[in-house]
Amino acid sequence: MNFSTSEENYLKAIYHLQEEDSTVSTNALAEKLSTKAASVTDMMKKLSAKGLLNYTPYYGFSLSADGKKIALFIIRRHRLWEFFLSQKLGFSWEEVHQLAEELEHVSSKKLIDRLDEFLDFPSYDPHGDPIPDSKGKLLPRNNLPLALLPKNTAAEVCQVTNQSAEMLELLKHKNIGIGTRLELKKHFPFDQSIELKIKTKTVTISEQLAKNIFVTYEQINQ
Amino acid sequence: MNFSTSEENYLKAIYHLQEEDSTVSTNALAEKLSTKAASVTDMMKKLSAKGLLNYTPYYGFSLSADGKKIALFIIRRHRLWEFFLSQKLGFSWEEVHQLAEELEHVSSKKLIDRLDEFLDFPSYDPHGDPIPDSKGKLLPRNNLPLALLPKNTAAEVCQVTNQSAEMLELLKHKNIGIGTRLELKKHFPFDQSIELKIKTKTVTISEQLAKNIFVTYEQINQ
DNA sequence: CTAAATTTTTAGATTTGTCTAAATTTTAAA
DNA sequence: TTTAAAATTTAGACAAATCTAAAAATTTAG
Known part of the structure; x- marks a missing residue:
């Protein structure tokens, strides 16, 4: 329909x-x-x-159940376009929403699934809201400050508070953004700085920066 | 308006x-x-x-002059989306048109200019039709078989005839697609094969393949 | 527990884009 | 050059989405 x-x-x-x-x-x-x-x-x-x-x-x-399913697909489209606009076209988080309001009504499922793949299946949009997957499933939103992430656990950046130009410059330099996948490797009590693995590289982050980065990871089934 | x-x-x-x-x-x-x-x-x-x-x-x-200007902007949006769908999301040339029919009506100028930049300012869409630039200007369509390109002249792939899976596989392997910028370096009369420079690399192309690739280049002002 | 205030629905109108059928204008043919 | 055919426009209607104003139902307050 x-x-x-x-x-x-x-x-x-x-x-x-x-x-x-x-x-x-x-x-x-x-x-x-x-x-x-x-x-x-x-x-x-x-x-x-x-x-x-x-x-x-x-x-x-x-x-109804049907209505909810459709709503989730619309939200999926909206959030994937937001991610695209922010990550690929460099739009700010304030601009992204209005543009996605228009793009979300282009309804080809194939288009959206391909876009999802192109973006590497992100789980969270630039505002930190979860993106429904191609079956309409949402990850629970369990945002965690980066510093509290267990060590050696695959996680994904899902939210970045503070959007000052200075901070964005720093994040860009370190190649960190919404959707970045990383692992916490070390934590140094002396200055609360931390060391991350991003892809194959090791990156060091100060306490001030870490405070503004939130991540999620797959919870072990309990 | x-x-x-x-x-x-x-x-x-x-x-x-x-x-x-x-x-x-x-x-x-x-x-x-x-x-x-x-x-x-x-x-x-x-x-x-x-x-x-x-x-x-x-x-x-x-x-009218105004009407034409607006039409060109709509065509710009359409063709940039086609390029995006083909190059970035891997859609076939037949699928691209219908999807672009919907996307073209999202009218933010800033969005389209950013998309243009993201795609590296392509001059031709996947069908070989010219894409109006941000001022509405169209390059003349002067498609030339790759083999006839003057040597050492910066050119851009603007059309690829024959869309067999075999050929697309070969093009993909050689990193050639619509929008690829290249220069003709050598031409070997023995088998009509040619050597191209793409970015910093040298690539060899058979006569059969060259026949299906069309390029344009900036004509010298006459 | 009634009466006033609030919320929601209905009735009727409007705008945009479309349609069919009829009327008008232009074109083409004898 | 008159008339039949073809193309175009007009008239009137309809569906979608909206609105204002009025009516109906529910909630709240004395």
Whole structure:
């Protein structure tokens, strides 16, 4: 099935509002989408009829299993484009979102899967939000300050706080960005500096820099 | 000014039809866009009112200077995306067009200029059609079989005829694709093989392969 | 537990892009 | 040069997505 840009925007907005509250109200959605309550009601009838929503008039709505699946694919497209714009085209994190809002509606699955591959299957977008994989699965967001990463464990940079020009310059020089895969090798108590392995190289990072870098790694099944 | 997807498609179609005939008829445009003559007339009134067309009812239409400029920017977006899809995501030349039809309507100038830079400012798309530069200028299309390129002249691969898997495998091995910059160094009459310089490397090409590769180079101002 | 306030839905209108069918204009042919 | 054929435009309708204003349902407060 194919959806209009407008339908997709509604599905995505409902998904995000559901992260806060399991049921979404007409007004909340209208505000999120900068539209009017009456327009929301109209669209809710439409999405309900397509089986994407659980909707009881006057009592709010939530995504059905189908609706949730579609929302995750839209979010996948959005976040992969954000990653591309940031990593490959050098856009700043503020610019990336608006552009991805447009690109996300190009819906070819093959295109998105190829883009994913081209980007080396990143798990997190430039804002540190997880990117659903090609089956719609999301990694849990378990961001960890780099300094707390267990040693010799494959991890991925998923968020970088502080976006000052100075810090970005330093990160660029060290070839570290969102999606960079690394391992923590050594930790020196004297100045809290750490040594990382990135691909085959060894890189040293100061305490100040490490504080601003967050990583995730595959948790061992418990 | 901003244009709807539909307006953009009309402008682009008129531009292409004008390459054949300087004036475009309602029916020709309707057929090109798989729509009805009445819809075309409606849109022509709209584009006329915006000053993008020269339009005399019953006598066809042509793009105004403004309309042409906009059409060229849309074509720029289309062809840069085609180049990206082919070179970076590995799509075949048949698949590329349909996907670019959607991507071309994302209209941020900054995005397209960055994409252009990322792709290293290619002059030709995967079909060998010239890509307008950021000012809307098109290189003339002066495709030349690789074997006829003057020696020691910087040139760019702009078209590859024959898309058999075997040939693509060979091209890939030799790191040759649309946009590859090269110079002809030597030509051996014995077997008509040629030697090229690509970046800093020397590459040998058989007569059969050379026949399928077309290049352009900057003509000296005459 | 009623009445006011709030939220949501309905009714009816608007815009964009499209369509069919009818009317008009141009072109071509006898 | 008149008339039939072809091309184009106009008129009127429709679907999608939106809006405003009014009506209906729910919530909250006294």
